[in-house]
Every structure is written in C-alpha cells, then in structure tokens.
Amino acid sequence: MKYFIILNFSFFIFLCVSAQQDPQYSQYMFNQLVINPAYAGSKSAVSTSLLLRNQWVGIDGAPKTQTLSVHAPLSRKKIGLGLHVMGDQIGPVKTTGVFGSYSYKLTLPQGKLALGLRFGVYQYIYNWNQIDHYDQADNVYIQNRTNYIIPTADFGMYYYNNDMFTGLSVTHLFNGRLTSVAALNGDNASYVPHVFLTGGKAFDVSGSVILNPSLVIKTAKNSPFSFDVNLNALFEQRLWVGASFRSSYGIVLLTQIIITDKLRVGYSFDWGMNELTKLSTGSHEIMLGYDFNAFGRSRVMSPRYF
Numbered sequence: 001m002k003y004f005i006i007l008n009f010s011f012f013i014f015l016c017v018s019a020q021q022d023p024q025y026s027q028y029m030f031n032q033l034v035i036n037p038a039y040a041g042s043k044s045a046v047s048t049s050l051l052l053r054n055q056w057v058g059i060d061g062a063p064k065t066q067t068l069s070v071h072a073p074l075s076r077k078k079i080g081l082g083l084h085v086m087g088d089q090i091g092p093v094k095t096t097g098v099f100g101s102y103s104y105k106l107t108l109p110q111g112k113l114a115l116g117l118r119f120g121v122y123q124y125i126y127n128w129n130q131i132d133h134y135d136q137a138d139n140v141y142i143q144n145r146t147n148y149i150i151p152t153a154d155f156g157m158y159y160y161n162n163d164m165f166t167g168l169s170v171t172h173l174f175n176g177r178l179t180s181v182a183a184l185n186g187d188n189a190s191y192v193p194h195v196f197l198t199g200g201k202a203f204d205v206s207g208s209v210i211l212n213p214s215l216v217i218k219t220a221k222n223s224p225f226s227f228d229v230n231l232n233a234l235f236e237q238r239l240w241v242g243a244s245f246r247s248s249y250g251i252v253l254l255t256q257i258i259i260t261d262k263l264r265v266g267y268s269f270d271w272g273m274n275e276l277t278k279l280s281t282g283s284h285e286i287m288l289g290y291d292f293n294a295f296g297r298s299r300v301m302s303p304r305y306f
Helices: 004-015
Strands: 046-054 064-073 079-090 093-108 111-127 145-160 164-171 177-182 188-190 194-201 209-220 223-235 239-246 250-258 263-272 283-292
Touching: 079 111, 093 145, 223 250
Parallel strands: none
Antiparallel strands: 046 064, 046 283, 064 079, 079 093, 093 111, 111 145, 145 164, 164 194, 177 188, 194 209, 209 223, 223 239, 239 250, 250 263, 263 283
16 A cells, blocks of 8 residues: 555654654764754764664654764864764655754863854655555646755754763754645645754763763654653663653663774664554664774774763
8 A cells, every 4th residue: 555554644744834853863862963063073083973763663654764974073172063964764755964064162161062053955855656645636646756955954052071961952944845735724834943952961870880861852843842861871881771761652772882992883772652552563773883083193082971
C-alpha cells in the first residue's frame, strides 16, 4: 500500500504548521551543533561527527535521518565556525540541508558565553507517485515530484565551562514556506520557529566515575512542549552508559565508547511506551565522532563530558 498509512500519520504531522518539524536526536548531548549554532568551536579541536538514525523500525516510510557535522575554534578561540549537512526521509518526502554556523565567545568569570548564528538552505522533494490517492483525478497529484529550495536561519546562546553547559536556540527564523497547499486551518504549510533549551552538569562521584545528568526541552508554535531527561555515567574516562525518559513517548538507552582521545562511537535505542509500540520495534541511532588536532597541538584537549 506504499505510503498511504504513514502519510496520514507522519507526513502531515511533519508538514503542517501545528507540529514540531525538526528531526529527533537521542544523543543530543554529544551532538549539540545540530540544534544550537552557538556550540560551534566550543572544543579545542576540529571536531567531527557522523550520525545515522533509523526511527520507528517496522513502520513503512518511517523517518530516517543522517547528519555530518564539523566545527572548530579559530586560532584566538573567540570565534567558532561550523558546518553540517543533513538528510531526512519521511515516506514520500526527502529533505536535504546544508548549514553554516558562526559563534562568538565572551569570557566570563566562571565560564564562556557563546552567541551563534546559522544560515543554510533546505531542498524538499515530494514524490507524489509514492502515495496511494483516494482521488486519482485530483490535479494536485498530476506531477510526480515537487521540489522546493527554502532558506533558513537559526540563533543560539551557549554557556559552558569544564563541567556544565546550558543552551538556548531558536530555529527557522525565516518561517520558510513548505508547500503551496494550505493546511486544514487555512494557513500555508511552513516552517515555524522551534525553541530548544538544554542543560547538563558533570559530577565527579569518584576517581573513576562521572555522572552527567542533562535535559533538553523542545517546543514550537501550536505544538505542546516535549522534553528528554537523561542520566549518563562515564566509567574510567572510556565508557558512557545512560538512559533517558522522553515525554509522551518512552525511554532511551544509550552508550558511547571512547576508543582513543580522538575517536568515539555511540549507540542509542528508543523504546516507545505508547501506541507506536504495537507497530514499531523501536528506533536506532549510531554516532561516530573524531577530533583532529587543533593548531598543531600534539593531542586533543577537548572535554569529554559534552
């Protein structure tokens, strides 16, 4: 039946003006550039990460997301630059985005405050021929594909020191128009600003165990806020093990192995405790990160906590 069922469930949720539209990330605490441009350059290294997410496995047309990001401080450390590329597929809708981030850091007595801006473009492709239509004669579906190029801009603030962070970001400041088809309430389907509030702190429990609770709160216009509450534990500076609770969904289990001072590999598994459990076997997310030496240093000096 192709994508008719998932179209009703996910495609409309993603496009209409009354829902959160940004991809979901379970390992947000290790991948903050994609939700906050002010994070760019917060490490003393050229930091790269690759993330692959397969959401709601078992549901035809469920979201699949890939991101590749890189960011670094400039030589005087006051400026950070970042770049990330995102690919997202939900049923018949394919999205590709390219974004550049800029941050400027202010040194405060107890930490650093970074202000960031991000600009980029999305390419949206709607494959109408992958949908089973009730009315085959509807003129809306005559063309097989619809293609949109949409500019976007984001703003963020990020305060951090060696053992804590807090961030606030707002995405989609341009309210980019998604389609020419009006939503049910008469509004054109478009991007609406999304607000992300994050925070976390590392606690040295013993010489070999670090506890790191963190939180992300997400909200958008005409959409109820949602949140993830997470608790990670770092053992012997090499192994992260943690769990999250996601409002209105369920739980997340995650782990990350720090193979070397530069190389790390992470995995998370989402398990829903709602109606999705009947249709899906969960969501999987894999992340690979690598930090290159910055400015000729012999070893990477970036913190491992976030």
